[in-house]
Amino acid sequence: MSSHYRFRPIEILLVEDSPSDANLIQISFKQAKIANNLHWVEDGETALDYLLQQGDYANTPRPDLIVLDLNLPGMDGQEVLTSVKSDPTLKRIPVIVLTTSEDEEDILKSYELNANCYITKPIDIQQFMRMVQLLEEFWLAAVQLPSE
Numbered sequence: 090m091s092s093h094y095r096f097r098p099i100e101i102l103l104v105e106d107s108p109s110d111a112n113l114i115q116i117s118f119k120q121a122k123i124a125n126n127l128h129w130v131e132d133g134e135t136a137l138d139y140l141l142q143q144g145d146y147a148n149t150p151r152p153d154l155i156v157l158d159l160n161l162p163g164m165d166g167q168e169v170l171t172s173v174k175s176d177p178t179l180k181r182i183p184v185i186v187l188t189t190s191e192d193e194e195d196i197l198k199s200y201e202l203n204a205n206c207y208i209t210k211p212i213d214i215q216q217f218m219r220m221v222q223l224l225e226e227f228w229l230a231a232v233q234l235p236s237e
Contacts, residue, residue: 098124099229102152104136104169105129105187106161110210110217114156114187117221123229128152133164137172140179152182153234156224157204159188159195167198174203181235185224 101118105111111129118127128149130136136157139146155173159166166186173179183205188195191209199207208224211217228234 098126099154099234100150100152101125101127101154101156102136102139103127103129103156104131104133104161104166105156105158106131107158110158113214113217114221117218118225121225121229123225125229126150131162133161133166133169136169137164140173140176140182154228155182155184156187157184159186159190159199167195167202170199170202170204183228183232183234185228187224 103111103114105114108131111131115127115129118125128139130139136155138144139149140152140155142149142151157166157169161169166188170184170186173182173184180203184203186199186204186207187210188208189210190196196207208220211220
């Protein structure tokens with residue numbers, strides 16, 4: 090059903106340990122023209138609890154999109170990506186890796202683990218905001234996301 094998303098906001102899970110980066114991303118998504126609900130968690134373990142609707146997250150909506158930092162405390166982003174893409178109920182959710190790492194090994198490994206795209210965070214705040222805007226325009230407006 091192609092009009093499915095027009096009737097409800099797009100649910101986004103942001104997995105980001107940096108409060109300042111998370112804040113910039115949240116501000117940008119609030120300004121988006123497409124209705125969305127951004128949910129923020131700060132580490133990989135919490136992300137999996139959220140995705141698997143465990144504990145405090147038993148009644149959370151399933152995300153349509155995951156924005157994932159690689160450099161997380163405890164369970165890192167690649168471990169989260171591995172868990173998501175190996176779980177039959179989660180693997181269809183697009184995962185955007187958004188990280189400070191420009192390391193070729195991280196890029197290759199993320200794609201090998203079936204990340205849907207890999208973006209390096211710009212250092213400059215204006216470029217950072219523009220990058221999030223482009224991310225929104227593409228993933229919220231142009232892309233047809235899978236329904237459950």
